Amino acid sequence: MLIGTLVYGFVNSAILALVAMGFNLTFGISGVANFAYGAVYIFSGFFAWILLNSAGLPYIVCVIGAIVGAGILGILMYYTVILRVKGIALSEVMATFGLGLAIMELFRYFDFVGFRYTLPIFFDGSLSMGEVYIDYQRLIIALIAIALTTFLYFFTRYTKIGLAFRAIAQDERTALTFGIESDRIGALSMAFGSALAAVAAIVILPLGTIAVEGGYEVLINALAVCIVGGLGSTVGILVASVLIGYAQTFTANYLEPHWMILVSLIAIAVILTIKPSGLFGKQKELEERV
Amino acid sequence: MQMLKVENLMVFFENALALNDFSMELDEGQIVGVIGSNSAGKTTLMNTLSGLILDMRIKEKRRGGERITIYGKIIYRGEDISNVPPSERVKKGIVLCRERHPVFGESSVVENLRIAGYLKSRGHIRKTIEYVFEVFPGLKRLRGRKAGFLSGGEQQMLAIGMALVAEPSLLLLDEPLLGLSPMMQNMLVESIKRLKSDSGMTVVLSEQFARPVLPMIDHGYIIENGMLTLSGTGQELMDNPEVKAAYFGV
Numbered sequence: 001m002l003i004g005t006l007v008y009g010f011v012n013s014a015i016l017a018l019v020a021m022g023f024n025l026t027f028g029i030s031g032v033a034n035f036a037y038g039a040v041y042i043f044s045g046f047f048a049w050i051l052l053n054s055a056g057l058p059y060i061v062c063v064i065g066a067i068v069g070a071g072i073l074g075i076l077m078y079y080t081v082i083l084r085v086k087g088i089a090l091s092e093v094m095a096t097f098g099l100g101l102a103i104m105e106l107f108r109y110f111d112f113v114g115f116r117y118t119l120p121i122f123f124d125g126s127l128s129m130g131e132v133y134i135d136y137q138r139l140i141i142a143l144i145a146i147a148l149t150t151f152l153y154f155f156t157r158y159t160k161i162g163l164a165f166r167a168i169a170q171d172e173r174t175a176l177t178f179g180i181e182s183d184r185i186g187a188l189s190m191a192f193g194s195a196l197a198a199v200a201a202i203v204i205l206p207l208g209t210i211a212v213e214g215g216y217e218v219l220i221n222a223l224a225v226c227i228v229g230g231l232g233s234t235v236g237i238l239v240a241s242v243l244i245g246y247a248q249t250f251t252a253n254y255l256e257p258h259w260m261i262l263v264s265l266i267a268i269a270v271i272l273t274i275k276p277s278g279l280f281g282k283q284k285e286l287e288e289r290v
Numbered sequence: 291m292q293m294l295k296v297e298n299l300m301v302f303f304e305n306a307l308a309l310n311d312f313s314m315e316l317d318e319g320q321i322v323g324v325i326g327s328n329s330a331g332k333t334t335l336m337n338t339l340s341g342l343i344l345d346m347r348i349k350e351k352r353r354g355g356e357r358i359t360i361y362g363k364i365i366y367r368g369e370d371i372s373n374v375p376p377s378e379r380v381k382k383g384i385v386l387c388r389e390r391h392p393v394f395g396e397s398s399v400v401e402n403l404r405i406a407g408y409l410k411s412r413g414h415i416r417k418t419i420e421y422v423f424e425v426f427p428g429l430k431r432l433r434g435r436k437a438g439f440l441s442g443g444e445q446q447m448l449a450i451g452m453a454l455v456a457e458p459s460l461l462l463l464d465e466p467l468l469g470l471s472p473m474m475q476n477m478l479v480e481s482i483k484r485l486k487s488d489s490g491m492t493v494v495l496s497e498q499f500a501r502p503v504l505p506m507i508d509h510g511y512i513i514e515n516g517m518l519t520l521s522g523t524g525q526e527l528m529d530n531p532e533v534k535a536a537y538f539g540v
Contacts, residue, residue, distance in 0.1 A: 084352060157401070160408060167394055167405040174392040176345060178456050179380035179409040 004132045005253050006246075011138045013245025014145035015204055019218050020225035020237050021148060022196030026074075028232035029165045029189035030182075032082055032092055036100030037197055038219030043103055044070045044198035045210035046112055048119055059120060067198040074194030078187040086186070104215045112212070121206040141203050148199065149238065165189060169232070217261060224264035228271045230278025239279060243267075293318045293460060293492055294339075299362035301334050301343060301516075308334040310516040312362075316494065316509065321486055323503050323524070324496040325537070326513035332496035333389055335513070336464040339364060339494070340386035341376030348375075366460070381409060383459030387452070389468060391445035395438025399429060399448055402437050406452035415455060422451035425481050443474040450481070461485070463495040467502060475502050482506065500537035504528050 023037045034040075048066035051057050057065070081099055085091035126135040156162035167175040168185045176182060197218075205214075224244055229236025244267055248260045271278060294316050301309040309331045316322045326332050337343045338360065347358040364372050371379060394402050403422060407415035423430040426447040432440060437448055446466060453461055463482070467475045479502050485491045497503045504510060504524045512520040512533065520530065527533050 087349070087353065160404075163397075163401060163405045164408055166397060166401075167408075170394045170396055171392060173342060174388055174394070175405070176342060176376050177340060177380070177386045177388060177392075178406045178452070179377040180405075181375075181377045 001253075003130065005249055007129065007132050007134055008138075008253075009246040009249035010242075011134070011142055012249045013242045014142040015200075016221055016225050016245045016248075017238060017241035018141065018145045018148065018196075018200040018204065020222045020229075020241060021152070022193040022200065023222040024226050024229075024231065024234070024237050025152070025196060026189050026193030027226070029169045030086075030186035031169075032078075032086065032186070032190070033089075033096070033231075034077075034190065034193060035093055035097035035219065036077060036103065037193070037222055038215035038217070039100035039103035040070050040073060040194045040197045041201045041218045042107065042210060042212060042215040043073060044201040045119060045205045045214075046107055046117065048202060049117055049210060052119075063202050066202060067195050070198035070201075071191040071195040074190035074192075075187050077194075078190040082186075082190070083183065100215070100219070104212045108212045112210075115209055117210040118208075119202065119206045119210065122203075137203075137206055144199065144203050148196070149234075152234070161185075161188065220261060221264050224268050227278055228267050230281030233278070233280040236278055236280030240267075291318045292316075293320075293367060294494075295363075295365040296339070297363040297365065299335070299338060299364070300360070301331075301338055302359040304357045308516050309338065312513070312516065312518055314511055314518070314521070316492065318492055319486070319490045320508040321482070321493045321495070321506060323507035323510040324494065324513055325498070325500050325503065325510055325527075326496070327498055330498075330513045331516035332498075332513060333464055334516070336386055336388075336462050336494075336496055339462055340384060341371075341374065341379045342386070344373070345376050377409075380456060383457065384462065385453045385456040385458035385460070386462040387449050387464060387466065389464040391442060391449045393437035393440070393445050393448050393452070396436060398434050398436055399440070400433045402448055402452055403455050406455040408456075410455065410457060414457065418455045418457065422454055425454075425484060426451055443470050446470060446474075446478065447481075450478070454485070459492060461491055461493045463493060465496055465498065467497055467499055472502075475499070479503070479506055500527070500533065 023034060026032055026034045044066045047069050048062045051062040051065050052059060077096070077099060081095050082092060085095050121137040122140055123136040126133045127139060156166055164175065164180045164185055167180055168182055172182045225237055225240045228244060229240030244264060247267070248263045251263050252260050275281070292315060296312065296314045299309050299312045300307070312331070312335065324332055324335060334343065343358065343360060347360065350356070350358060362372070363370055366382065366384065371382070394405060397405065400419070403419050404415055407418070428444060429447055429451060432444060437445060440448065450463065450466065466478055470478065482493060482495070483506055486493065495503065504527055507524040510522060510524055510527045511518055512527065520527070520533065522530070
């Protein structure tokens with residue numbers, strides 16, 4: 001029982017890390033808290049479903065289509081809405097949240113509700129580790145979370161765009177003096193963040209059905225992980241995912257499964273009272289040194 | 291050959307006049323100094339030349355504000371670039387090194403230099419990083435250190451090094467000597483001279499310290515309250531009684 005909880009807690013942590021990664025990336029680079037993140041997540045799910053079931057495309061094409069589609073949606077949101085309010089934090093939150101609501105409720109309005117909205121799992125079957133059985137889909141989730149984290153680590157250190165991402169995140173105006181356009185990088189950060197949401201959706205959604213409510217839940221979980229870990233900190237995201245992930249799994253196994261989301265909300269409340277910048281929030285020590 | 295011509299530049303922040311009818315000219319290969327005290331308009335001039343003020347104005351306008359006004363013309367190699375965005379100006383070879391040694395504190399020295407080469411090829415970046423380490427040997431042993439943990443002088447060397455990676459034809463240095471010890475100042479002045487002799491780079495540098503700067507410049511402009519009050523060769527300015535009184539305390 002305990003071993004099972006530990007294994008499933010790790011998978012749950014991987015799910016949270018996957019879900020939070022895109023939100024954190026966009027915020028870390030362009031400073032935009034994308035509250036339409038949950039909407040992008042379920043948009044990707046429904047989009048893949050439509051491509052698969054209505055257009056009848058092979059699944060791999062649907063997966064790529066959903067990821068690219070989410071990226072394009074991110075760029076569109078950036079240029080049409082976010083750019084006009086950029087730099088005014090409250091307006092950014094209201095604009096993206098409103099946009100997210102509109103997207104999600106549109107799906108509900110067009111009757112995207114019910115058990116038939118599911119995405120296929122990648123491989124059937126499960127692996128037994130002693131007395132614990134774990135299905136391949138959950139293993140894939142964990143592997144993809146690890147792979148994406150590693151990819152992002154190298155991407156932001158060794159590629160031009162990645163370095164430009166980090167430059168804009170640190171000092172937009174100085175980055176401009178080297179020809180790094182903040183608008184273009186901002187749009188790219190939205191595209192990357194949204195594409196990561198799509199990857200998360202594609203691997204996580206096969207575990208259940210695609211539902212509009214899932215979008216809200218994803219947003220709350222992403223916010224919880226980012227607030228606990230400290231927005232903009234990759235290490236913080238990983239640590240917070242593990243903390244909240246295990247707390248949720250233990251709650252579900254030993255208390256009540258539907259209290260899981262409460263764990264996220266309580267974590268947000270507790271961290272905001274004790275340490276509002278999060279466990280690994282940006283250190284101030286480097287800022288002024290003349 | 292004339293490289294840059296600034297015609298009647300005026301910049302307002304709300305109703306405060308930061309630059310008032312400022313004109314200047316410079317030829318290829320010159321080192322030109324803009325000398326003035328704090329709040330004289332040096333940084334506004336540099337930011338207008340590099341396009342940062344234009345960028346600020348565009349971003350502000352997008353949000354519905356119109357507090358920045360720019361009048362006048364900037365002509366670079368015969369082309370009016372007054373409305374060219376900063377990234378395009380970098381492509382044309384106008385590179386600004388902002389005041390107070392602007393480096394990316396959370397990235398290492400080498401990463402900073404690579405970021406600066408955003409518009410350049412990998413080969414070019416590798417080559418110029420070697421050149422930067424040659425001009426500023428002190429940076430080489432610090433290559434892996436986070437830029438935020440360098441001293442002020444080291445950060446300034448890195449900031450200039452970063453500008454070099456962007457391959458400037460016209461290098462704008464905004465108060466490169468600010469907050470540095472006299473020894474460090476001399477060292478930087480020597481390296482700026484070296485840039486000129488190595489690659490014929492044109493340099494505009496703004497300073498409030500006239501003493502280390504005047505001997506090295508081909509031409510100087512004295513700026514006060516956003517207005518041009520005096521211009522001449524470095525020697526002429528050094529001999530001018532008013533400059534002597536204001537900047538050398540004689």
